[in-house]
Every structure is written in structure tokens, then in C-alpha cells.
Amino acid sequence: MESHTPSTTAPLVSLRNVSKRFGNGTLALQGMNLDVGEHDFISFLGPSGCGKSTALRLIAGLTRISSGEMRWSDANSVKGTSDRDLGFVFQEPTLMPWTKVFDNVWLPLKLTGVSRDAAAPVVQQVLELVGLTRFADVYPRELSGGMKMRVSIARALVTHPRLLLMDEPFAALDEMTRIKLNNDLLAIWKEHRFSIVFVTHSVYESVYLSNRIVVMAARPGRVIDEIRIDEPYPRGEEFRTSSRYNAHCTAVSQSLRGALHGLDIDH
Numbered sequence: 001m002e003s004h005t006p007s008t009t010a011p012l013v014s015l016r017n018v019s020k021r022f023g024n025g026t027l028a029l030q031g032m033n034l035d036v037g038e039h040d041f042i043s044f045l046g047p048s049g050c051g052k053s054t055a056l057r058l059i060a061g062l063t064r065i066s067s068g069e070m071r072w073s074d075a076n077s078v079k080g081t082s083d084r085d086l087g088f089v090f091q092e093p094t095l096m097p098w099t100k101v102f103d104n105v106w107l108p109l110k111l112t113g114v115s116r117d118a119a120a121p122v123v124q125q126v127l128e129l130v131g132l133t134r135f136a137d138v139y140p141r142e143l144s145g146g147m148k149m150r151v152s153i154a155r156a157l158v159t160h161p162r163l164l165l166m167d168e169p170f171a172a173l174d175e176m177t178r179i180k181l182n183n184d185l186l187a188i189w190k191e192h193r194f195s196i197v198f199v200t201h202s203v204y205e206s207v208y209l210s211n212r213i214v215v216m217a218a219r220p221g222r223v224i225d226e227i228r229i230d231e232p233y234p235r236g237e238e239f240r241t242s243s244r245y246n247a248h249c250t251a252v253s254q255s256l257r258g259a260l261h262g263l264d265i266d267h
């Protein structure tokens with residue numbers, strides 16, 4: 001068993017007092033502070049509307065911050081939020097239905113000018129990582145929901161990003177598929193040592209996966225707690241059925257109740 005070793009190097013990305021107000025006046029995120037370290041697995045957890053997706057999209061550079069500061073480590077700062085340093089996985093697999101699995105996964109490399117032939121070894125490598133070696137030549141419609149999500153993860157990993165951002169990637173999947181994908185994601189993360197920021201509504205999923213859980217509340221969207229899950233990896237059935245896991249879930253649920261309580265006060 002291996003304990004998670006907290007990063008002693010500079011954070012990959014730091015948010016300082018970051019806020020986001022949309023044009024319609026909604027304060028989606030207020031005063032967020034966060035350091036994402038090397039090989040962190042961070043979950044954003046909270047009720048609907050607390051700004052989880054907004055925070056993720058800010059980190060991805062898909063939405064601009066209104067105030068505050070976001071700073072990338074030197075290795076990333078050459079090109080800022082370079083596409084090659086970031087992978088993004090959405091709740092929907094968002095695959096191109098008219099083209100085969102191989103071509104869907106090749107896309108991020110194709111967009112940076114890498115030919116199909118040159119991309120082939122790395123596309124095969126990431127398909128192998130997600131267990132889809134034999135499916136390179138099929139269309140997305142021939143795949144189950146879980147397999148489509150695996151393709152989406154492979155596409156995000158094909159550029160070997162240092163940070164993988166995942167917005168409720170498994171929310172639409174059945175329980176067994178979700179557990180399997182949780183385990184496979186942890187195995188890939190452990191082997192390849194990138195960092196993950198993962199949005200979820202599930203206390204159980206966040207405790208199982210993460211070493212840090214950022215608990216958020218709504219109106220305005222904000223961070224109300226950060227909880228460390230200091231448990232060794234790999235985590236498997238033994239951890240999922242342990243009293244320690246239950247105790248962590250109870251503590252996180254209590255913190256989350258604070259988030260919901262805040263919502264009641266605001267309304």
C-alpha cells in the first residue's frame with residue numbers, strides 16, 4: 001500500500017480570491033482560494049448551483065475570471081493554459097458520431113497538427129489505458145454509455161496533460177459501471193501521476209476517489225470547507241466497505257449539510 005504523499009513542489013495552478021459574476025448579475029463564485037498540487041485528486045462537492053462547474057471552467061480557461069488571480073506554475077506559464085497541459089472531460093462524452101473511436105481520440109492531436117500516422121502509437125496507448133484496444137475501429141453508436149465515457153477520457157489523456165478536469169463524468173452511468181470507472185480512473189491516475197480536479201454531487205464518490213474534497217455552498221457560490229482524505233492508495237473494495245470510509249462519508253455529509261443550511265438562510 002502506498003500513502004498519498006502531499007506535494008512539496010509549487011502548485012500546478014493557484015487561485016487567489018477568484019470571483020465570477022455573469023453578465024446577468026449572478027455571482028457564481030465568490031473569493032475562491034485553491035492550490036492544485038502535483039498528483040492531487042481534488043473533488044469539488046456541493047449542491048446544484050454552488051459554482052462547481054464555473055470553477056472548473058475558470059481553471060480550464062473556458063470562462064474568464066471577474067476578479068482575483070489565477071497563477072500557473074512555471075512549467076505551464078510558457079503558454080498559459082496550454083491545451084497540452086489540460087484535459088477536460090464533460091458529463092456527456094461529446095463524441096463525434098460520424099467518425100470512429102480512433103479518430104475521436106486523435107482529435108486533440110490533429111488540432112495541433114499531428115498526423116494520423118504519427119498519432120497512432122499514442123492513440124493506441126491511451127485506448128489500452130482505458131481498456132478499449134479492440135474498439136478503435138467502431139463508431140460511438142456501437143458503444144455502451146460507460147465505453148463512450150472511456151473514449152472521452154482517452155481523448156482527454158491523449159495529449160498527456162498534467163491536469164485533468166472532469167465535470168461529473170460518471171453521473172449518468174449505472175452504479176456498477178460507475179464503480180468500475182472509479183477504479184480504472186484511480187489506477188490510471190496512480191500510474192501516470194497527473195493531477196485531477198473532479199466535480200461530483202456524490203459524497204461517496206468524492207471520499208472514494210480524492211485526497212482532498214472542496215465543499216461548496218450556493219448563492220453565492222463559494223468554498224465552505226476543505227476536507228483531506230488521508231487514506232492510502234490504491235483504494236479498493238476493502239476501503240469502500242471499511243469503517244474508515246464510513247467515518248469519512250459521515251464527516252463530509254455533515255459538512256455538506258452546512259452548505260445546504262446556508263442555502264436555507266439565504267432564502
Ligand SMILES: Nc1ncnc2c1ncn2[C@@H]1O[C@H](COP(=O)(O)OP(=O)(O)OP(=O)(O)O)[C@@H](O)[C@H]1O
Nearest residue numbers: 022024026028047048049050051052053054055221
Ligand atoms: N453562463 C451563465 N450565465 C449566467 N449564469 C450562469 C451561467 N453559468 C452558470 N450560471 C449560474 O451560476 C451559478 C453556478 O452555476 P454552476 O453551473 O457553476 O453550478 P454547479 O455547482 O456546477 O451546479 P450543478 O451541480 O447543477 O451543475 C448558478 O446560479 C448558475 O445558474
